[in-house]
Amino acid sequence: MTKLSVNINKIATLRNSRGGDLPNVVQFAKDAQRFGAEGITIHPRPDERHIRYQDAHDLKPVVFTEYNIEGNPVTSFLDLVLKVKPTQVTLVPDAEDAITSNAGWDTLKHKSFLTDVIKEFQRNGIRTSIFVDPVLKQIEGAKATGTDRIELYTEAFAHQYGLGNKAAIKPYTDSAELANTLGLGVNAGHDLSLDNIQFFKENIPNLLEVSIGHALIAESLYLGIENVIQMYLHKLK
Numbered sequence: 502m503t504k505l506s507v508n509i510n511k512i513a514t515l516r517n518s519r520g521g522d523l524p525n526v527v528q529f530a531k532d533a534q535r536f537g538a539e540g541i542t543i544h545p546r547p548d549e550r551h552i553r554y555q556d557a558h559d560l561k562p563v564v565f566t567e568y569n570i571e572g573n574p575v576t577s578f579l580d581l582v583l584k585v586k587p588t589q590v591t592l593v594p595d596a597e598d599a600i601t602s603n604a605g606w607d608t609l610k611h612k613s614f615l616t617d618v619i620k621e622f623q624r625n626g627i628r629t630s631i632f633v634d635p636v637l638k639q640i641e642g643a644k645a646t647g648t649d650r651i652e653l654y655t656e657a658f659a660h661q662y663g664l665g666n667k668a669a670i671k672p673y674t675d676s677a678e679l680a681n682t683l684g685l686g687v688n689a690g691h692d693l694s695l696d697n698i699q700f701f702k703e704n705i706p707n708l709l710e711v712s713i714g715h716a717l718i719a720e721s722l723y724l725g726i727e728n729v730i731q732m733y734l735h736k737l738k
């Protein structure tokens with residue numbers, strides 16, 4: 502069973518564009534869960550250009566499914582996550598000025614740093630996941646950090662699949678198989694969509710969770726959020 506976690510960054514982007522509280526991200530999270538979302542993901546960035554640190558606190562009492570907070574574990578992020586105590590934290594090595602996440606961790610180079618922060622989150626009862634490219638040595642490196650899960654960075658797959666190149670799934674299947682063997686849980690995300698999700702899920706053994714935001718919100722503009730969430734759940738069955 503693969504859980505659908507709805508990333509609500511884009512709802513905050515829309516809200517922030519006018520400086521008011523429309524749409525309200527807390528209400529949106531409540532409704533997304535009512536429509537079937539099995540988790541809510543946010544990715545607060547240090548410049549708070551979409552999700553604000555205060556949103557992470559405000560969402561805590563209403564997320565009754567799985568609460569996943571993603572981000573680069575700089576000090577302010579560490580403090581936030583340790584206060585909010587979500588179900589899961591996903592560590593992403595995104596630069597402050599990056600438009601969106603654009604690479605996985607070098608788990609070999611950052612082994613000692615990742616090991617320390619992962620230990621601290623786990624000590625506080627928070628499950629950990631680290632964002633990685635589908636590269637076998639990076640999966641082995643992830644295992645060595647003590648993380649509970651990895652999140653496969655799916656941008657390359659999504660791009661190639663859109664061009665008709667289905668073989669682009671291979672490194673992801675291989676990485677998931679290795680992760681399964683090593684006892685690491687497998688999540689995935691970035692640029693997943695109604696077009697590519699079913700093929701991705703069918704080729705990834707034991708895919709535990711996908712977090713989807715950008716395409717899901719864009720698709721909802723035409724099809725409606727309740728309908729789109731149900732369409733994803735159907736394809737993830």
Ligand SMILES: CC(=O)[C@@H](O)[C@H](O)COP(=O)(O)O
Pocket residue numbers: 508510511543544551571593600601602632690691692714
């Ligand atoms: C970690 C990841 O893959 C990103 O997709 C991210 O969570 C989305 O962030 P933005 O909404 O800021 O692009």
Ligand SMILES: NCC(=O)COP(=O)(O)O
Pocket residue numbers: 508542571652689690691692693712713714715716717
């Ligand atoms: N972890 C990936 C995520 O939360 C959403 O990514 P995207 O669907 O907005 O590309």
